Amino acid sequence: MNLTGKIDFQPKLWHSLKHYDMRRLRSDLIAGIVVGIVALPLAIAFGIASGVSPTVGLITAIIGGFMVSAFGGNSVQIGGPTGAFIVIVYNIIAQFGLQGLAVATLMAGVILVMMGLFKLGTVIKFIPYPIVVGFTAGIALTIFSTQINDFFGLGLTDIPGQFIPKWGVYFRNFGNIDPVTLIVGLVSVVIIVLTPKVSKKLPGALISIVVVTLLCYLLGTFTDSFHVDTIGDRFGVLATDIPAVHGFDLNMATINMLLPSAFTIAVLGAIESLLSATVADGATGSHTNTNTELIGQGIANITVPFFGGIPVTGAIARTMTNITNGGRTPVAGIVHALVLLLIFIFLMPLINYVPMACLAAVLMVVAYNMSGWRTIAGILRAPKSDISVLVVTFLLTVIFDLTIAIEIGLLLAVVLFLRRVMENTQVKVYSEQLDVAEGTDLDSSHHELLDVAKGVQVYEIDGPFFFGVATKFDEMMRNTLGTKPLVRIIRMRKVPFIDSTGLHNLELLVQSSKAEGIHVVLSGVNPSVRAVLEHSGMDKIIGADHICDHISKAVVMANSLVDKLKNQ
Numbered sequence: 001m002n003l004t005g006k007i008d009f010q011p012k013l014w015h016s017l018k019h020y021d022m023r024r025l026r027s028d029l030i031a032g033i034v035v036g037i038v039a040l041p042l043a044i045a046f047g048i049a050s051g052v053s054p055t056v057g058l059i060t061a062i063i064g065g066f067m068v069s070a071f072g073g074n075s076v077q078i079g080g081p082t083g084a085f086i087v088i089v090y091n092i093i094a095q096f097g098l099q100g101l102a103v104a105t106l107m108a109g110v111i112l113v114m115m116g117l118f119k120l121g122t123v124i125k126f127i128p129y130p131i132v133v134g135f136t137a138g139i140a141l142t143i144f145s146t147q148i149n150d151f152f153g154l155g156l157t158d159i160p161g162q163f164i165p166k167w168g169v170y171f172r173n174f175g176n177i178d179p180v181t182l183i184v185g186l187v188s189v190v191i192i193v194l195t196p197k198v199s200k201k202l203p204g205a206l207i208s209i210v211v212v213t214l215l216c217y218l219l220g221t222f223t224d225s226f227h228v229d230t231i232g233d234r235f236g237v238l239a240t241d242i243p244a245v246h247g248f249d250l251n252m253a254t255i256n257m258l259l260p261s262a263f264t265i266a267v268l269g270a271i272e273s274l275l276s277a278t279v280a281d282g283a284t285g286s287h288t289n290t291n292t293e294l295i296g297q298g299i300a301n302i303t304v305p306f307f308g309g310i311p312v313t314g315a316i317a318r319t320m321t322n323i324t325n326g327g328r329t330p331v332a333g334i335v336h337a338l339v340l341l342l343i344f345i346f347l348m349p350l351i352n353y354v355p356m357a358c359l360a361a362v363l364m365v366v367a368y369n370m371s372g373w374r375t376i377a378g379i380l381r382a383p384k385s386d387i388s389v390l391v392v393t394f395l396l397t398v399i400f401d402l403t404i405a406i407e408i409g410l411l412l413a414v415v416l417f418l419r420r421v422m423e424n425t426q427v428k429v430y431s432e433q434l435d436v437a438e439g440t441d442l443d444s445s446h447h448e449l450l451d452v453a454k455g456v457q458v459y460e461i462d463g464p465f466f467f468g469v470a471t472k473f474d475e476m477m478r479n480t481l482g483t484k485p486l487v488r489i490i491r492m493r494k495v496p497f498i499d500s501t502g503l504h505n506l507e508l509l510v511q512s513s514k515a516e517g518i519h520v521v522l523s524g525v526n527p528s529v530r531a532v533l534e535h536s537g538m539d540k541i542i543g544a545d546h547i548c549d550h551i552s553k554a555v556v557m558a559n560s561l562v563d564k565l566k567n568q
Contacts, residue, residue, distance in 0.1 A: 032335020069333025121290025138397025153181025493524030
């Protein structure tokens with residue numbers, strides 16, 4: 001993690017325009033128009049579910065989508081508001097208001113840019129899959145829960161934010177279901193589900209909104225008793241003007257208060273955007289520059305707060321829609337943003353007539369698709385450690401909040417990684433005879449046996465010598481102290497690195513061995529590990545001649561030392 005060398009920022013748009021032609025432009029125009037139409041209902045629905053107006057959702061999709069395509073590291077990534085952010089955005093607004101959300105989003109953008117500059121794009125993809133599935137499933141259930149009121153027409157106005165109290169309120173009020181609203185919601189779900197069976201290219205969410213809105217408008221016009229809540233009823237007349245750029249107050253107290261939320265937005269955005277990019281690479285055969293993608297996502301999240309927008313990330317469903325409709329360069333993503341801008345300017349008044357139950361149906365289907373229940377069923381056949389991580393992450397996301405889930409999930413990822421490294425790192429003990437080529441691919445005819453003098457013990461560390469393994473090595477040493485040796489050889493040919501704890505334990509071993517009159521010889525030390533030993537002064541403590549580059553030299557030295565000690 002360093003900033004040495006060239007900064008890894010190479011937006012795909014810049015490269016794509018060098019070889020652009022009319023054929024690609026036609027493909028990108030078609031894909032961009034289709035994606036823009038598909039993104040419209042989702043941007044509106046995600047904005048409302050996050051606790052802001054439909055206008056904010058659209059503005060975020062327009063500006064954020066443009067920035068992600070212009071500065072990102074994936075050719076087909078479509079950015080905008082997504083379902084993953086609904087929970088965290090809603091909670092931030094509830095605690096800190098829109099001003100707090102703007103600050104948290106800006107800070108998250110800065111964190112994403114720094115992650116890209118420090119070249120963490122590859123590292124973020126190593127978060128264990130059960131943790132990602134647990135996050136996603138927990139978010140899906142939370143989104144589904146937030147739509148119950150509008151889908152069933154319960155008419156509740158003061159719903160608790162926490163999952164368990166929220167469902168307690170729902171169960172107490174299910175007797176107040178509005179049949180008309182429920183029918184509107186069910187019809188919307190049916191249209192969304194059946195539309196792909198007619199044509200996979202038709203956006204089910206948009207078809208549902210258009211058809212159901214038109215039916216409700218006609219029924220409301222010709223039937224006095226028919227009424228369902230609409231976006232216009234909930235939010236009033238929607239503005240059609242692009243918001244003016246505005247600033248906000250930044251001070252250390254606000255930064256400290258919102259830093260955990262900003263970190264959650266950044267990590268969640270990084271995970272989702274790189275996951276979307278990975279899926280896109282698999283579909284197109286392209287290669288994402290992960291560091292550039294993080295910087296592009298960061299730029300988008302730094303920009304949207306100044307226009308009142310909410311967090312932005314890569315959207316898997318919209319990205320795949322772009323691919324299936326022929327989009328192959330970032331121009332398609334820019335066209336998608338322009339299509340949304342035209343809709344915002346010229347068609348915004350029509351959005352007032354969309355029923356809230358229809359939007360709830362859209363989000364419920366999104367939540368179902370996000371849940372990944374088939375994936376969860378597959379993981380339940382995996383090792384118990386993976387199952388427990390998935391369950392813990394899921395429960396933390398649902399019962400507590402996403403900030404806690406992200407923090408503990410990342411901690412679990414680190415613990416799992418260390419555990420698996422420790423399980424795969426072995427410490428072996430040899431005496432009397434040693435096979436130099438043991439553990440290599442050489443056939444038996446190339447193996448060389450070394451005679452190890454009596455009084456010499458050989459310990460081989462197979463794996464990184466860090467704090468967890470250092471403890472394991474100490475335990476091994478204590479368990480093999482039946483007969484005190486005269487020389488200890490520590491074979492380090494398979495040690496790729498050594499950390500400060502490993503150095504400290506090695507120093508203690510050398511000093512305690514010296515106190516007992518035991519020599520310590522290191523063998524097979526690679527150049528990088530040797531440099532660390534020399535930098536820490538270990539070569540002076542153990543003796544530079546006691547650090548050998550091959551086991552045969554170490555055994556010759558150890559046997560010679562034993563002869564000298566026995567003849568004294």
